Amino acid sequence: MAPYDFAKLENAEFDACIDLYRAVPEEIRVARRSRCTRSAPKPA
Amino acid sequence: MSCRGIEPASLFRRAVGLGVGRAATPAELDDVLAHMNARELRYAIPVAEASQPAALASWLEARGFTRGYAWMKFCRACDDPPHVETALDIRVVGRDSAAAFGHVVAEGFGLPPPVAPWVGALAGRPNWICVMAFAEGVPVAAGAVHVRGDHAWLGLAATLPSHRGHGAQGALLARRIAEAKARGARVAVTETGERLPDKPSNSYRNILRAGFEEAYLRQNYLSPATPG
Numbered sequence: 338m339a340p341y342d343f344a345k346l347e348n349a350e351f352d353a354c355i356d357l358y359r360a361v362p363e364e365i366r367v368a369r370r371s372r373c374t375r376s377a378p379k380p381a
Numbered sequence: 382m383s384c385r386g387i388e389p390a391s392l393f394r395r396a397v398g399l400g401v402g403r404a405a406t407p408a409e410l411d412d413v414l415a416h417m418n419a420r421e422l423r424y425a426i427p428v429a430e431a432s433q434p435a436a437l438a439s440w441l442e443a444r445g446f447t448r449g450y451a452w453m454k455f456c457r458a459c460d461d462p463p464h465v466e467t468a469l470d471i472r473v474v475g476r477d478s479a480a481a482f483g484h485v486v487a488e489g490f491g492l493p494p495p496v497a498p499w500v501g502a503l504a505g506r507p508n509w510i511c512v513m514a515f516a517e518g519v520p521v522a523a524g525a526v527h528v529r530g531d532h533a534w535l536g537l538a539a540t541l542p543s544h545r546g547h548g549a550q551g552a553l554l555a556r557r558i559a560e561a562k563a564r565g566a567r568v569a570v571t572e573t574g575e576r577l578p579d580k581p582s583n584s585y586r587n588i589l590r591a592g593f594e595e596a597y598l599r600q601n602y603l604s605p606a607t608p609g
Contacts, residue, residue: 341456341568341596343401343429343431343597344401344402345532345568346454346456346532346568346570346596347397347398347401347429347454348398348401348402348532349527349529349532349533349534349568349570350397350454350534350536350570350572351397351398351401352527352529352534353527353529353534353536354397356506356508356509356527357503357527360499360502360503360506361499
């Protein structure tokens with residue numbers, strides 16, 4: 338299916354990871370993500 | 382993102398999105414490293430050939446980072462999902478199967494017990510479709526797809542050791558592509574470890590069989606053993 342959009346492929350994984358980390362139990366959470374990468378909505 | 386006590390670093394402690402969409406600067410990189418180094422745990426920074434700027438990899442190497450095990454990124458159109466014959470019962474599961482979903486993923490990956498309720502929480506969560514394979518009513522394999530906009534990310538694919546080699550993952554890939562298409566996704570995305578002679582390649586083969594194409598290799602740069 339080339340050509341692909343690099344940023345869109347990366348962001349598909351990135352979006353899933355961000356939401357996955359919103360579900361992390363507190364006991365294993367030490368940080369959600371770096372503040373230096375793209376901004377994301379605050380966890381619900 | 383950083384999880385303490387769960388390995389590998391390339392999966393559970395990594396800075397994602399750096400150099401994607403716009404070029405990172407040395408100051409931003411050092412800010413990210415300071416944030417991650419404060420955890421005093423080894424972590425990874427993924428870098429692909431298209432990451433910006435092209436010097437990002439050399440900046441990391443200059444800061445003591447070394448190349449780890451790279452991942453291959455795959456993509457395919459969601460049109461025409463593959464049809465896979467299987468004796469397994471393939472089902473989309475919801476919250477009532479959260480414990481089973483979490484257990485299969487954690488057990489299949491050999492991850493510690495706290496991961497099970499975490500991953501299980503994805504069953505029934507908005508934008509996530511969790512799919513499981515059952516053998517005579519017993520859950521034996523699992524996988525998830527996250528759909529946002531026209532792209533769908535497939536991940537968390539695991540099979541219990543007792544049921545590997547029976548085609549569960551091929552069937553789960555096919556079902557997740559179909560579910561993503563039904564929710565409006567046009568492109569499916571996934572990744573697995575680079576194919577190397579000394580590494581298992583079952584996932585890699587399953588992904589290719591499901592019609593995915595290799596898009597690009599993404600290196601995982603590992604922080605020095607004692608960050609900071």
